[in-house]
Amino acid sequence: MPPTASARDSHVYVFDGFVLDPYRRSLAHGEDEIALGSRALEILIALIERAGEVVGRDELVARVWPRTIVEESSLRVHVSALRRALGDGRRYIANVPGRGYGFFAEVALRPRMGGLPEPAALPPTGEADRPGLLPVSTSLWGRDTAKAAVERLMGAHRLVTVVGPGGVGKTSLAAQLAAASAGASVYLVDLAAAGDAGTAAQCLARAIGIDPERAASALGALRGAACLIVLDNCEHLADTVAHLAQDLLATAPGVCLLVTSREPLNIDGECVYRLDPLALPEGRVQTLAELTRWAGVRLFVERVRASGHDLDLGDADAPDLAELCRQLDGLPLVLELAAARVGALGLRGLLARIDELPSLLTRGRRSAQPRHRSLQALIDSSYGLLAEPERRALRALSVFPGPFSLTQAGALIGRGDDATRHADEELVLRLVEKSLVLAAPVEDDGIDADGTCYRLLHTTRRYAAARLHEAAEEEAVGVAERHARLCRRLAVSETS
16 A cells, blocks of 8 residues: 555655655655656656555556546656666566566655654653754855755665764754754754763753653653654764664664764764865955855854944955955854954954964854853864874874875874884874864875875864974974974975
8 A cells, every 4th residue: 555645745765875755756866866857756656655566557657647648658758767867777667568567676664854753652842842952043054055965864864973073063954954854753962061871861861851860761762753863962972872873773763863973973874974164265266246155255244244243345355354264164153253253353353363263262152052152162172082192193283284195194193104104094084083184085286195185174273283382392393303304205206
């Protein structure tokens, strides 16, 4: 029997990485939307609703072309188009001579974010019943593509983790996704203040309306539920949240999880989406109109005006405005902190004191978490989670003014010999996992890399450089000497 209309509205069909959403009438594979004509899409929906069965030609024609007389060849044409859209389409759609067509791949029915049934035995999730409700921004600048991509991943995977550096907007994106799940049961668990495994379990229990002292019963209460649980700010409890997520996935098949963290959970079933900073211009910008097409710049200007200061800008200010936003890395939180200082220091004043940003950017919103009230606290929260070898590696990498290769980073962090090279490079890769070092395809031919280069955000590099300056003299001198040797070696290789 095909599902009822309400079931179609609240679920998506998933097969081999494809996600078919009948309600939205869309088909996606991973992050890519697949273009299908309305007739081919209706054929796919009809076949998938009865996966494993043969659907007669007459029945398909009556559904796809109601009240219209068509040639049998029309059905074949649209089935062929559907097979092409699916790639190796014949492995999914079989033609049974004399009978019709059937869809014979394994199909999973999963809750669609935006149409989940209310779980039994759990309290309703009205505004007043959501402890730790995430703040929903009135505008999510430059995140339409990210929001759509994460929504598609949530349709295909029960656990999606949004990963990125502090201040990049993970919480705001999760809040928007939760708000978009209209009619769904959404439980929002902010773990920023949770200090240990017991506290994390109590946060979950409180969010779903269970006495925190009975936190162990939370998994049992969720066993028959169909809902979305947002676990926000998980980086300081990565191990604990990983085990909690594994237990939820295993014992509550109707529960979907959206996690925000500065590093992945690294468990089976997890799909990671890395959230990048807002887009900014890379080259010289000639006009203000050209510059304000970039999301990072628009957000900064809007936040300045929201703080009560009307920027009187012209084309002559475009280069300074572009450079300031680049130095702020396109991080929404840092752009907001800087915007609050424009009234006192001006655009050029902020740019002139760019190296003093950690001590200047301290006027975060009073309602924000403590680690989001200043730039110093923001990076302190990430730095404090590192083991000492990782901290030492980050301090050393601050001497690179721009992109570097993994080989160069390893030579700078350690002695540069084969005995320690792999361990030194592993430290760099761990910093990438924790969103303190960014990886990107190589764009500079001068970088000795195998397809990937690495860099620090400007704000992170200045912070790490200050920590290196405060370190023991032996450490700072050693880094300087290794950097000098590396520069000499690069200079020789370029002239040979």
